[in-house]
Amino acid sequence: MAGIRLPEDSDVSQAARQVTAVDLISDDDRSITADSWSIKSDYGSTLDDEQRQADAAEALSSAAYRAPSDYSSDKDEPDEEAASSMLGFQSYWDAAYAEELANFREHGRTGEVWFGPDVMENMATWTKNVFLEISQHNLPNHVDSSNCLPAGQPDKYLSGWSILDVGTGNGLLLQELSKLGFSDLTGTDYSEAAVDLARSLAYRDGFPNINFLVDDILDTKLDRQFQLVTDKGTLDAIGLHPDGPIKRIIYWDSLSGLVASGGLVVITSCNSTKDELIQEVAAFNQRRIGGSREPDVVGSDAVFEYVDHIRTYPTLMFGGSVGSRVATVAFLRN
Ligand SMILES: C[S@@+](CC[C@H](N)C(=O)[O-])C[C@H]1O[C@@H](n2cnc3c(N)ncnc32)[C@H](O)[C@@H]1O
Numbered sequence: 639m640a641g642i643r644l645p646e647d648s649d650v651s652q653a654a655r656q657v658t659a660v661d662l663i664s665d666d667d668r669s670i671t672a673d674s675w676s677i678k679s680d681y682g683s684t685l686d687d688e689q690r691q692a693d694a695a696e697a698l699s700s701a702a703y704r705a706p707s708d709y710s711s712d713k714d715e716p717d718e719e720a721a722s723s724m725l726g727f728q729s730y731w732d733a734a735y736a737e738e739l740a741n742f743r744e745h746g747r748t749g750e751v752w753f754g755p756d757v758m759e760n761m762a763t764w765t766k767n768v769f770l771e772i773s774q775h776n777l778p779n780h781v782d783s784s785n786c787l788p789a790g791q792p793d794k795y796l797s798g799w800s801i802l803d804v805g806t807g808n809g810l811l812l813q814e815l816s817k818l819g820f821s822d823l824t825g826t827d828y829s830e831a832a833v834d835l836a837r838s839l840a841y842r843d844g845f846p847n848i849n850f851l852v853d854d855i856l857d858t859k860l861d862r863q864f865q866l867v868t869d870k871g872t873l874d875a876i877g878l879h880p881d882g883p884i885k886r887i888i889y890w891d892s893l894s895g896l897v898a899s900g901g902l903v904v905i906t907s908c909n910s911t912k913d914e915l916i917q918e919v920a921a922f923n924q925r926r927i928g929g930s931r932e933p934d935v936v937g938s939d940a941v942f943e944y945v946d947h948i949r950t951y952p953t954l955m956f957g958g959s960v961g962s963r964v965a966t967v968a969f970l971r972n
Contacts, residue, residue, distance in 0.1 A: 723878050723879070723880065725874075725875050725878045726875060726876065726877070726878030726879030726880070726882060727879065728828055728829060731827075731828070731829040731831075731832060731875070732829050732830070732831055734750075735807070735808075735829050735831035735832040735834075735835055736831040738750065738808065738831075738835055739831050739834055739835045739838070742835060742838055742839065743838075746842075748808065748810070748839060749808055749835065750807070750808065751808075751810060752807065752870055752871040753870065753871065753906065753908060753964050757870075757906065757951070757964055757966075758810060758811055758814055758870065759814060760948060760950065760951070760966075761811065761868075761870060761904065761906050761948070761966050762811060762814035762815050762817075762818055763818065764948050764966065765815070765866070765868065765902075765904045765968070766796070766815070766818045766819070766820075768902065768904070768945060768946055768968050769796075769799070769866060769902060770796075772900075772902065772945070772970070773795070796818070796819035796820050796821070797819065797820065797821040797822070798822070799820060799822060799865045799866060800822040800824070800862075800863075800864045800865050800866070800898075801815055801820050801822060801823050801824065801864060801865070801866045801867075801868065802824050802825075802826065802860075802864040802866070802867045802868070802896060803815075803823075803824070803825045803826070803867075803868045803869070803870075804826055804827075804855045804867060804868070804869050804872050804893075804896075805826070805827055805828075805855065805869060805870075805871065805872025805875065805876075806825030806826060806827050806832065806833075806836055806850065807827060807832050807835075807836065807870075807871070808832065808835050808836050808839055809825045809835075809836030809837075809839060809840055809848060809850060810839065811868060811870055812824075812825050812836075812840075812845070812848050813839070813840065813843055813845050813848070815868075816845050816847070816848060820866075821847060823847070823848045823849065824848070824849040824850075824851065824864070825848060825849070825850045825851075826850070826851050826852070826853035826855065826858075826860070827850075827852065827853070828852065828853065828854040828855070829852075830852050833850045833851065833852050836848075836850045837850045855872065855876075855889060855892055855893070856876070856885060856888045856889060856892060857892075858892050858895075858896065860896060863895075863896060863897060863898040863901070864896060864897060864898060864901065865897075865898050865900075865901040865902070866897075866901060866902050866903075866904070867893060867896055867897050867901070867902070867903045867904070868903075868904045868905075868906075869903070869904070869905045869906065870905075870906040871906065871907070871908070873886065873889060873905060873907060873909075873910075874907050874908060874909040874910070876889055877909055877910075878909075886918065887922070887925075890918070890919070890922040890941075890942075891922075894926075894941050894942070894971065897971035898971065899971055899972065900970070900971065900972075901970075901971045902945065902968055902969070902970060902971070903942065903968070903969045903971065904966065904967070904968045904969075905966065905967055905969075906964060906965070906966040907964070907965050907966075907967075908963055908964050908965075910965065911965050912947045912965040912967050915965065915967045916944050916967065919942045919944065919969055922941065922942065923939070923940040923941050923942060926941050927939050940972055941971070941972060942969040942970065942971060942972070943969060943970045943972055944967065944968075944969055944970075945968040945969060945970050946967075946968050947965060947966060947967040947968065948965075948966040948967075951963070951964050951965075951966075
């Protein structure tokens with residue numbers, strides 16, 4: 639799968655600091671209204687949830703094949719071909735979640751489960767296991783030693799660890815993590831409608847303890863760190879904005895401030911392969927230390943270090959090569 643490449647500039651953290659979210663093209667400047675693209679016609683009420691999920695995932699992943707130069711700019715009305723880049727705009731998500739919220743209120747519908755329930759459950763269970771492994775010092779680094787596990791009593795300790803899900807959407811991943819024993823759970827999304835939906839679903843489903851906040855990961859107001867940060871489809875969406883490459887750099891910079899030292903980031907993507915995510919992180923590490931070292935900065939110099947990835951997703955054959963449509967990768971925050 640082809641991903642959107644990072645620019646070749648030499649100092650990412652400098653670039654990320656210089657180019658603040660305010661400097662970037664805003665949704666308002668672009669004047670693209672997601673409503674005008676008629677989400678309903680693509681995700682109409684005649685389609686069941688599974689079909690909606692498949693269509694939306696298709697849109698998200700096929701958009702990854704577009705070169706940045708293919709994106710249109712400053713258009714009032716996106717043409718049909720440019721529709722997939724709408725997923726990079728907040729106006730798209732505001733409209734999508736407003737509709738999902740209305741569906742929830744009228745029909746009790748849960749709405750989109752991005753990449754499907756299997757991927758979500760897989761991601762949650764796998765994340766818990768990696769987290770436990772790290773805590774038991776089976777991996778090179780580990781979360782804060784005060785949370786170290788005495789062997790044989792793993793689940794009891796999960797409640798002590800803080801989790802942040804960025805771009806949480808309907809917040810179902812946090813519900814899944816709650817079922818597995820985590821209890822300090824926070825979900826953020828820049829779309830207020832998504833946060834309203836996530837809260838409503840959490841109350842309905844018996845998870846009133848999950849916190850949901852409106853927050854833009856690229857300009858975060860959060861003033862605490864978390865031991866685990868999850869992302870399912872958010873970096874993909876961010877990368878689909880016309881300023882995607884620079885926004886991805888800001889994303890990693892922001893994330894590095896939100897994950898506690900020794901904590902984990904777990905990302906699920908359908909736009910980037912495991913190797914592309916690892917390369918992106920390597921480039922970020924390199925730029926953070928000043929761009930003077932080789933790309934594969936490892937050890938204590940690296941901000942993030944690859945830990946593991948899910949190997950059990952179904953694979954498919956495309957263009958002569960076999961790959962998985964979805965990648966989930968864990969990185970350790972040094
Ligand atoms: C593909 S959806 C995935 C939603 C959710 N993680 C899930 O798996 O159902 C992408 C999500 O990222 C959110 N998002 C995109 N850019 C964001 C940003 N800069 N800050 C916070 N949330 C963002 C969108 O509002 C949307 O909820």
